[in-house]
Amino acid sequence: xNILHLKYAVEIANTKSISKAxxxxxxxxxxxxxxxxxxxxxxxxxxxxxTSKGITITPEGExxxxxxxxxxxxxxxxxxxxxxxxSDKKTFSVxxxxxxxxxxxxxxxxGRLSTDTPIEIIYRETNSMRTIRNIVDEDNDLGIIxxxxxxxxxxxxxxxxxxLTAETITEFSYVLLMSRQHPLAGREDIKLRELSDYxxxxxxxxxxxxxxxIDVKKAELSEYVNKRIFVFExxxxxxxxxxxxxxxxxxxxxxxxxxxxxxxxQKKCTSNKKIYKDVLIYRKGYSFTDLDRxxxxxxxxxKLGLDMG
Numbered sequence: 001x002n003i004l005h006l007k008y009a010v011e012i013a014n015t016k017s018i019s020k021a022x023x024x025x026x027x028x029x030x031x032x033x034x035x036x037x038x039x040x041x042x043x044x045x046x047x048x049x050x051t052s053k054g055i056t057i058t059p060e061g062e063x064x065x066x067x068x069x070x071x072x073x074x075x076x077x078x079x080x081x082x083x084x085x086x087s088d089k090k091t092f093s094v095x096x097x098x099x100x101x102x103x104x105x106x107x108x109x110x111g112r113l114s115t116d117t118p119i120e121i122i123y124r125e126t127n128s129m130r131t132i133r134n135i136v137d138e139d140n141d142l143g144i145i146x147x148x149x150x151x152x153x154x155x156x157x158x159x160x161x162x163x164l165t166a167e168t169i170t171e172f173s174y175v176l177l178m179s180r181q182h183p184l185a186g187r188e189d190i191k192l193r194e195l196s197d198y199x200x201x202x203x204x205x206x207x208x209x210x211x212x213x214i215d216v217k218k219a220e221l222s223e224y225v226n227k228r229i230f231v232f233e234x235x236x237x238x239x240x241x242x243x244x245x246x247x248x249x250x251x252x253x254x255x256x257x258x259x260x261x262x263x264x265x266q267k268k269c270t271s272n273k274k275i276y277k278d279v280l281i282y283r284k285g286y287s288f289t290d291l292d293r294x295x296x297x298x299x300x301x302x303k304l305g306l307d308m309g
């Protein structure tokens with residue numbers, strides 16, 4: 001089976017006629033019939049049924065043609081893209097945690113994009129393990145992962161195993177994010193025990209390699225809180241914090257503009273001693289493009305405007 005066989009089969013299916021398909025393909029009918037026989041024998045199925053009224057498609061043929069049309073379409077797209085020489089389209093892809101300073105950096109980066117050349121940008125927000133998998137599978141070129149510093153040796157071991165380069169972007173302590181109407185909004189320093197009466201909003205899809213999920217939850221989730229809303233999407237968390245004043249969330253420091261937009265405040269909690277790391281990862285041997293460097297530059301600028309200590 002080869003690409004030509006797939007194209008032949010698709011053309012016969014479109015015309016419902018061997019003779020018409022041969023004419024459209026600029027080839028002899030006997031050669032086309034022979035090619036279809038070879039294809040059917042190699043697959044072990046009958047794609048077409050020949051009758052006195054013409055050509056019909058068998059059930060197995062219908063299934064095969066779904067794949068064949070998809071492959072032919074993709075081949076046509078590639079040929080069209082490169083027919084006049086190599087495409088000058090620029091690409092950029094990154095997989096990141098749900099962090100406001102990262103989103104701000106991406107917005108600033110997007111604002112610098114040139115409109116003179118074709119560009120394809122992919123921006124994904126997800127957890128650390130999915131980010132690592134996306135980088136290894138080459139679905140993304142750059143990744144930013146977030147984890148508690150106490151898990152550093154687990155991740156460093158994983159980086160070595162997956163042949164990834166890792167560079168620390170920043171280390172920080174989480175702050176409490178809450179509505180300006182929250183009952184604790186006026187407190188200077190909030191203690192962990194004081195959060196027990198309120199609802200925590202947290203992301204539901206983070207875990208750590210080589211550790212049981214129950215151990216990760218013990219390390220990440222406060223023992224003082226038993227009311228939680230788990231979210232997977234970043235925008236909804238701000239809506240919840242604004243609209244439900246008795247909620248709170250642990251986050252990396254956020255910008256004043258975001259606080260003002262949703263009528264929120266951020267508070268330090270000195271009794272929370274956990275340190276987190278945001279780490280840039282990419283495949284060993286990968287060379288940064290100009291777009292990669294621009295994004296990293298905006299990322300560094302975004303974190304400078306925040307108190308990440």
